Amino acid sequence: MTTAPTRLAFAAVAAVAAIGLAGCSTPGDASAESAGAYPLTIDNCGTELTIESEPETILTIGTSAVSLLDAAGASDRIIARSGEFGAELPDGLENPPTDAEIVDPSDPTTEKIVGAGADIVVGYGLFNSTDDDLAAAGITNIVIDGECSHDAALSDPTDFDAIFADVERLATVFGTTDAADARLTELRAELTELESSVPADAERETAAVVYYFSSSSTLSARGGQGIANDILDRAGFDNVYGDEPSVYLEANIETLLAADPDTIVIAYGLYGETFDEAKAHFLSEPGAAELSAVVNDRVVGVLGGDLSPDPDAVRGFRAVLEATGRISE
Template sequence: MTRRTTARLPLISVATAAIVFGVAGCATSTETVADDSATTASYPITIDNCGADLTIESEPQSILTIGTSALSLLDAAGAADLIVARSGEFGAALPEGMSVDLSDVEIVDPSDPTTEKIVGANADVVVGYGLFNSTDEDLAASGITNIVIDGECSHDAGLTSATDFDAIFADIERLGTVFDTSDVAAGNVAALQSELDELEADASAAADQSAAVIYYFSPASTLSARGGLGIANDILARAGMSNVYAAEESVYLETNIETLLDADPEVIVIAYGLYGEDLDTAKELFFAEPGTSDLTAVKNGAVIGVLASDLAPDPDAIRGLRTVIDSAATLSE
C-alpha cells in the first residue's frame, strides 16, 4: 500500500472515526476505496504562502520540518513519512498520536537552522514556522522550497486575520495539495471537524469566564502571553472564555505581571513544555513573579496547564481545547 492509503487519523477517537467513516466499512475496505478514488496532482502547482504565490514545480519527495506544528500538520495531511530531518523544536516532545514514528529522524538543529544545516538535510521542501537564520532566496538558490505554516505567518509577515480552527483545517488541505495526499487530508479534516463539534457541545462549564494564556519561552525569559490573532484565542472562545489579551493584534506578546494584575483574569492557562519543562516547573516560575498571590485566578485555585504544543496552529489544538474544557469543568465542581 502507498502512504496515501495508510496514514491513520491523528488525535481522533474511535467513536468519531466511526461516525465519519462508518459508511466505508472496515479499514481494509476504506483503504481500497481511498486508493481507487485517489487523484493525482498536476504539477507545477501554485499555493498561497503567507500572502504570496508559491509555485511547487514537482511533487516533493523529502521534507525538513521546523517546529513541532509542522509534524502534526504533515501527519494530518498524510505526508509525515516524507520527513527526513527535523529542527526548531527546542527540546519539546514529539506530538502525541502521530501515525508515523519520527523518533529516529535526525534533528539537524534543536533551534533555528542555518542555510548550511538546511541544505545539509538534503530535503526538497522545508515546512515550518519560518526562517530566522536563513532566507527564501538562499534556499531557492539550492533548489529548496520554504513553506510556512499558515498560523505562523506573523513570524515572517503580518497576519491578515486571526488563526482559528478553520485556518488549521485549510492548512492541512493546502499541504495535502502540495504532497498529492488530498484524499487523506480531506478525511482527517472531516474527522477533526466532527471532534471539534462534539467538544464545543461540552464547553458550557467555562462560560463567561475571563482568561489569560501565559508562558515562558525559557527559564530566563520574561512573562509572555497569547494575543487575539492566535489559535489560543480561538480555543478560549470555543471553551466559553474571553481572552483578556484579545485586543492585542498579535499571536505572541511580551507582557508583565503588572498588566496581568490589571486584567485580573478569572482563569490562568499556563502553556508549558516549550523548552521541555513540566507543569510544576512552569508554575514555580510563574508563582515567583511578585504579586501573583493577588490574582483572582490564583486565589481561587483556577490555574490550569496545557502543553504549549497543544496551543499551536495545528491539529493538536483539538487536544488543547479538550484540556481547557475538561479543566474548566473540574474548577466548577
C-alpha cells in the same frame, strides 16, 4: 505592550517565512484543480509559491509542521527536523518521524538546511536563513499558515477553519488529499462534539494564556490573532489579551494584575519543562500571589504544543475544557 521575537515550537506550536509579510490568504488556495498536478502554485503567506514537482523529502521547523504534515498524510517524508527547542513530538501522530535527524534544536542555518538534503522545508519560518538562500540551493520553503506573521498582526486570526485549510493546502502539495480528507473528517467531528459539550448556560469569564519560552525568559502571553484565542472563546472565556493584534506578545505581571483574569492557562512544555515547573516559575513573579486566579486555585496547565496552529489544537481545546470544568458529561 510590545511583541516578542520568540520562536514558538508551538511550535507549539507553533508557530512565519516571510516574517514581516502581512496577511495570509486562504491557505487552501491553489492553481491546480487536484493534487498531483505540477507545477503547482499555492499561497504562501500572501505570496504565490510555485512548486515544480512533488516533493519527496521534507525538513521541518517546529513541531506544528510535524503535526500538520501528519494530518495531511505526508509525515513519512520527513527526513530531518529542527526548531523544536527540546519539546517532545506531539502525541497521537499516525507516522511519527522519530528516525528523522534533528539537524538543529533551534533555528536552522542555511548550511544546516542544505546539508539535510531535503527537497522542501515546512515550518514556522526562517530566522537564520532566507528564502533566496534556499532557492539558490533548489529548496522551497513553505510557512505554516498560523505563523505567517509570527509577532505581528495577521490579516485574519488563526482559528480551527484556518488550521484545517492548512492541512488541505499541504495535502495538495504532497498529493495526499485522500488521507487528509479522512483525518479532517475525524478532527471536525471531534471539534463539533467538544463544542456541543460546553453547557449552554455557562457564564462567560475572563482568562489569559501565558508561557515562558525558556527557563530564563520573561513572561509572554497569547494575543488575539492565534488559535489560543479561538480556543478560549469557544470554551466561554474572553481573552484579556484578545485585543492585542498579535499571536505572541511580551507580557508582565503588572498587565496581568491589571486585567486580573478569572482563569490563567499556563502553556508548558516548550523547552521540556513540566507543568509544575512552569507553575512554580509563574508563581515566583512578584505579585503573582495577588491574582484572583491564584487565590481561587484557577491556574491550569495545557501543553504548549496543544495551543499551536495545528491539529493538536483540538486536543488543546479539550484540555482547556477539562481543566476548567467547562465540559458536560
